[in-house]
Amino acid sequence: MSIFKVILLAIVQGLAELLPVSSSAHVVVAGKLMHLNMSSPQMTLMLVMLHTGTMFAVIVYFWNQWKRTFFSSADAFKRFAIRAIWATLLTGVIGEAINKLIEKTMFKGSSKAEIELLFDRLDLIAPALAAAGVIILIAGLMEKRRMGAHEQVYGDSVTMRQAGWIGAVQGLCLPFRGFSRSGATISTGMLTGASKERAERFSFALAVVLTPAVLGREFLRLVKASHEATAAGVPIDFHGSVVSSLLGAVFSFFAGLVALRWLSSWLEEGRWYLFGIYCLVASVVVFGLYHAGY
Template identity: 25%
Template sequence: MSLLEAILLGIIQGLTEFLPVSSSGHLELGKAILGIETTEDVTFTVVVHGATVLSTMVIFWRDILDLLRGLFSTDWNESKKYIAMLLWSSIPVVIVGLFFKEEVESLFTGNVLLVGCMLLVTGALLSFTYYSPKEGGPVTFKKAIIIGISQAIAVMPGISRSGSTIATGLLLGVDKSKVARFSFLMVLIPIIGANCKDILDGGMANSVVAPLPLLAGAIAAFISGVLACKWMISIVTRGKLIYFAYYCFAAGAIAIAAHFIA
């Protein structure tokens, strides 16, 4: 992987991890366009995902600090309840990761047709948010597990994790700012867990990606992730997800057409 390719993929990862257009789908499309084959080397994926986790922590550092302070208090409080809901929402994606890892990984083989079809699904889901309640309430345990199921489904390349979780929350009647916060914080658990598992399994021991492209990709993912996260919070608050639905429809149609033309 060249330095330029690493930077481009890092930017794609950082932007699309938070914007509702599917980071996994765009990474697959990016690899297909650039002719990059990295399915046997998880190092780059671990590094750029770690960079986007760091960007989330930078944006929500106050929220994370407040949650940690509440966690170490002696009484049951809102912070402990919120952390419990984050853990509760992670159960579906953990089940998928533990028991269906090989089946999920088999989908990440440059299948442009699958990515195109799933982008259309993402576009449809984002479109439905137009009919979501105008006034919303808090996240509850019931709503958290449903949002968690949508996150588990979003392991499919082309289905946006942020798009599906935020759209699901909005359709369940969660307040716009609250669902954006919950969506971005809930991703920390599965990404950190998956990265730790890959490291412990020795997946990074024989990386074929040179250190400089790895560093460049991480920096690109971090910077673009910070910008995208701030932008996405503003987009959700202003109710402008419909524009990303149009984008997903267009990108999905192009990907499907490219598959049949190639």
């Protein structure tokens, strides 16, 4: 893959990842338009490395906020850690259960059952975008109704109940490209009574916790595919794929910082519902591209 395409995908990923509009859907559509195989091991590793770049953007952008909240004292960190572990546990259990269910039903009788093989299916991405759009729209409209109302809070973190719901919904997001992780989790936090700022902080902290595990999974998948391809006499450019992915991570990092500033300003100004409208419109566009043969 050319450097130009890597940079373009990185910019799309970085700008979309930290907005609640599903970066995966945008990157897959961009890749499809560039005639790339978005379900190949090389490309799924690229996607995860792009996520890694934006993960570092999250750390840089939120670090001062996290120091004032999650790391302000031993007690605050303990509250956050318990909630993060609880949410991540639910994410892993629900996400893995859905993965296995999909692999055993949609790949029944196939010699190769990997959830990643569905990642470039526009006919699956479009309804996932629509589902995310509906959740975001509902959360945004409810937020506007109760603006100015007194909110029940617990310290500087979300409650255990809110963390559980956020983690569970994050698990639902993992297998489906288009079902925006940030959009669904922040909206879930808002719908369960958390302020949008607390939901945003906790959601992106969970992304930092989750990314290394997902990166490891995709790296091992590429290693396995590389060995299989070498045995079959059609070797994969393993080192080239890794270098391209690292380059993409750098560009997605800087694009992610820009997106985070935009996201936070829109959260503060009560425009959350507009992201839901965008996802619904994007769903229609993706359906159109699918029927056009992409």
